[in-house]
Structure formats: structure tokens, C-alpha cells
Amino acid sequence: MTVVGGAFPLSLILFAAIILHHHTAALPLSVNSRWIIDDQNGGERVKLSCINWVSHLESAVVEGLSKQPVDVISKKILAMGFNCVRLTYPLFLFTNDSLASTTVRKSLTKLGLPASVAGVQVNNPSIVDLSLINAFVKVVSNLNKNNIMIILDNHISKPGWCCNDNDGNGFFGDLYFDPEVWVKGIKRVATIFKGYTNVVGMSLRNELRGYRQNIETWYSYMQKGAEGVHSANPNVLVILSGLSYDQDLSFLRDQHVTLSFTKKLVFEVHWYGFSDGDDWITGNANQVCGRITDKMTNQAGFLLDQGYPLFVSEWGVDQTGTNENDNRYLNCFLGWVAEHDLDWALWTLVGSYYLREGVVGMEELYGVLDSNWYEPRNLSFLKKISPIQSSFQAPDGLLGAEQHKIIFHPSTGLCIQIHSMKLAPCSNAQAWEYTLQNMLIVKGTNYCLQANGVHMQVKLGTMCTNISSKWEAISSSKMHLSSKINNGIMVCLDIDYENTIVTNNCKCLNNDKLCDPASQWFKVINSTSVEVAKPLILLDSMLDSSM
Ligand SMILES: *[C@@H]1O[C@H](CO)[C@@H](O)[C@H](O)[C@H]1NC(C)=O
């Protein structure tokens, strides 16, 4: 049970073999402008590809321990391509000794969960009679042993499902949110986990919100909390959440956070499909994607330009694929995250909870594991997000890396591959140049991408000034790449049923709410991690017949 092979059925092992290419970071981490880097390796980029693991509900027991041994769960996390866990906790676990010293068995029993007790007894016999605080430490210690990075997230004060405006946990001064207790508690967490090298960051407080929220108090206590954590453990990244359920950091445009230390400050933001209600299905997908990415840029994305890392510490979808609002959001979201090569944490690892909102054993459709924490809930979802688990870019200048472009197709999670002119895994993508004249040139060659007709496969040609070789990002989403064919008809890059790259009439550019443009959504993104295709062996069939 300690080998990766034991963690999953064969199908996923084969998949994991392809994606397990993260190299080990030399910890601790630090910050170089908008990038998170490892200090020791001469400042190499470390991309956080995290999964949220929940431990803040009523029982205050890390979820899933009744279903699988902790070491098996850790190895599943690695096998699914994540390099990091955002582990949530309730503040009172570290400030209320009577809660902290309750055993796992007692806590679950008190909630009327005998099946969970029996499950922990079988799967994690060494944990069932530990105190809640020691059980939490045991999980961190196992993640540490498996070389998984850990971000400790203070999710709430009083154990329970989060969040609403009136739950008493929303903002400094609320019923369960005494700022002094909070500072003391997070300092204690920083101190306890100081010896665990893989604890790389601390999210100081999740989703600030409610009628008390205000900017002055935010600065005053977030700065105090950050100083407290840093003084207790100067190694960890200090991660600050915005207001309004961590969707709004816009106030930072006018006033910077003032701290006595540097190179450790990171901001976090949350973005779900339901963050904007059902806008994704009640509007035109291009217009909604354009409007909401603009909003995200104004409320959080601008921090990248100011030279701060932005950690998208919660996002996710219903993985059954039946929630159309989530499906449309996901394609737009993946384009944005890939374009900016952001650090992130997916919601969630959890396949089912011991008890959530009064429901025993509630299944989590946003969870990557099934309800038994045994197999991935949806392998095609994991494949689709796998390109963003790797870095597209190294920090400018640090590696002297050359900038290229790759052409990413969010709805499949694949990239355009030159040799076949089909979609293929982004790890096999080649470098393009996107010129000021809107030509897409195969880097290192004279060949450019050329539209060839409606429903026809695109070609590589050398007549790069031809109108058929100009590709403009159009529609509100800017995710359609459009060109013109000889008689001036506008076409858009698309894929056919075999993932061959073709051009078709542009679809659902605006107004139409029913149609889904996703097959025509592409992003030309910066990448330093692909190879320039040299020498390029072009297949005859790919070339324009006029050559
Ligand atoms: C501390 O935890 C115990 C056990 O869960 C609980 O009964 C008590 O109300 C808590 N005290 C405070 C001050 O939150």
C-alpha cells in the first residue's frame, strides 16, 4: 500500500505515468514578483497545483479517513498529478484545548456517526484514538513524508460548513471571530508546523465577508496576522484572502499591504461558476466569458501586473458534466488560468463527507475522488485539467528562457500539434510565434497557419501575408481565432470529430444563449516550456499545395 501502483486501478496508473513529471522543489518557497519560486535552486519556478482537502466541518476530523488509509490518499493525490494540498482547519482546533484534546472516536461518536468511527478504526487504526489536534498533525506529517506541499488554510473558527453572511465566522468582530484569538491561533499553527518542510504556506483566513467587512479593518488585522505568522515561522508564504467571499481584492489597487518582511506575500482569490449565479447559461457564453474575465482582472488579476502572485485557491465544477452553467464556466476559466499560468487549488479532493449540513455521508460532486475515496470520479475531467498542472512559463529572465506561444484548446485540454495538425497533449505542443500582423508562424520556420475553406483542414503555407494567414482573436471572449478565406468569408478555427484542426463558420459569437462556442475556443498562450520544432519534418499533406 505504499507504492503508487497500489493507489489506483490500471487505467489511472497509465495516465499517471504520463503526468508525473513534476520535479522536486527545494523548499521553502519564496516570491519573485508575480512568481512563486524555490529559494535554493537559484530561484526556479514552482507552480502550485493544489487540491483542497477538508478538515473544518463539525467533527474537525480530516475527511476521508473512514474510507482509505491516509497514506493511500496521499499517494492518490500524487497519482492524480497534484503537487500540493490546501488543508482546511477550524481556528478553534488550535485555540480551544477541550476541542483539541477530544479524540477522533469521541468527536465522530458525539455527532452520531458510528459507521465513520468503524471506518476510521479499520482504515486508520493509529488515528482513531488520537486527539483531534494530533490526528491533524498526523495527516500533515504523512503529506510531508510523501513530499506533497501543504498550505494550511484557516477556513472558519467554529467547526462547520462554510460560509454565509450570518454564520458568525465572516469578519473580524463577528460572534466566533475575535481578532486577538485569531492572531494567537494562526501563530500557534505556524509554530506547531515549523518543523515540517513541506508546509510551504498559510492561508490566514478564508472568504472574509458579511455586513462587518470593511477595508480599514482588513488592513489592520491582515497585516497583524501576517506579521504574527512570519515571526513564528519565517519560511512560510503568507496568503491573504480578499473581501466578499474572496472575490474582491480591488482595494489593493490604491493601498498596498505594509509588512516588515519581503518575498513571502501572496494573494488568493476564489472563482466558481456559481459565483455569478446562473449567468453562464442565461447569457451568451462569449459575452459572459468576456464580462466575467474582465471582472476577475479588475478585482484580482491586476495584482499580477503589480508584481504579486495570485493563487486561485478555490475553483471547481460538478464533475458529472450535467451542470451546463459549470461546463461553460470551466472552458472560460481554463483559458484564463492557462493564459496567466496561475497557481491554484481545486475544490476538492473529498469524495464524500462524514457529515455535511446535516446529511450523513453526503457525496461531493465537485470532488475528484468517488464517494468511497477509491477511484477518480471522472478521469476525463482530470485529463482536461492536466495541462494546467504543469508550468507553461518560467519567470522572466530567471532561466533566460525564450518566450514562445502554444495554442491551447480549453474544452479538450489539448494543444495544436503541428505535425498532425490535430489536437494533442500540450506536453507535445510545438512553439509558435504570433506576430503583430496576426500571423501564426511555426517558430524557427517560414511556415504559417492558413485557412483553407469551410469544413476544411487548415494548412501550413509560406504565403504568410495572404488574408487566409491572418488570425484575429474575436468575440467578447477573444477566444475565437478568425481568418478569411479567398472570397472574404470569415471563418473560425475549430475541431472536427477526430480533433483535426479545421475552419468553420464562426458560431455563437453573441446573443445566442443556447449554443455553446467551446469547440471554437482557443487561447494563444505564452510558454517557455515547449521545444522549438527544429528540424521540422513537415508532412506533405500539411503544406499548401501551391508550394
Ligand atoms: C471548546 O470546545 C468544546 C468542545 O467542543 C465546546 O463544548 C466549547 O463550547 C468550546 N469553547 C469555546 C469557547 O468555543
Ligand SMILES: *[C@@H]1O[C@H](CO)[C@@H](O)[C@H](O)[C@H]1NC(C)=O
Ligand atoms: C465526466 O465528465 C464528462 C465531461 O463533462 C461527462 O461527459 C461524463 O459523463 C462524466 N463522467 C462521469 C462518470 O461522470
Ligand SMILES: *[C@@H]1O[C@H](CO)[C@@H](O)[C@H](O)[C@H]1NC(C)=O
Ligand atoms: C506574454 O508574453 C508577452 C511577451 O513577453 C507579454 O508582453 C505578455 O504580457 C504575456 N502575456 C501574459 C498573459 O502574461
Ligand SMILES: *[C@@H]1O[C@H](CO)[C@@H](O)[C@H](O)[C@H]1NC(C)=O
Ligand atoms: C490566399 O490563399 C488562398 C488559399 O491558399 C488562395 O486560394 C488565394 O488565392 C490566396 N490569395 C492571394 C491574394 O494570394
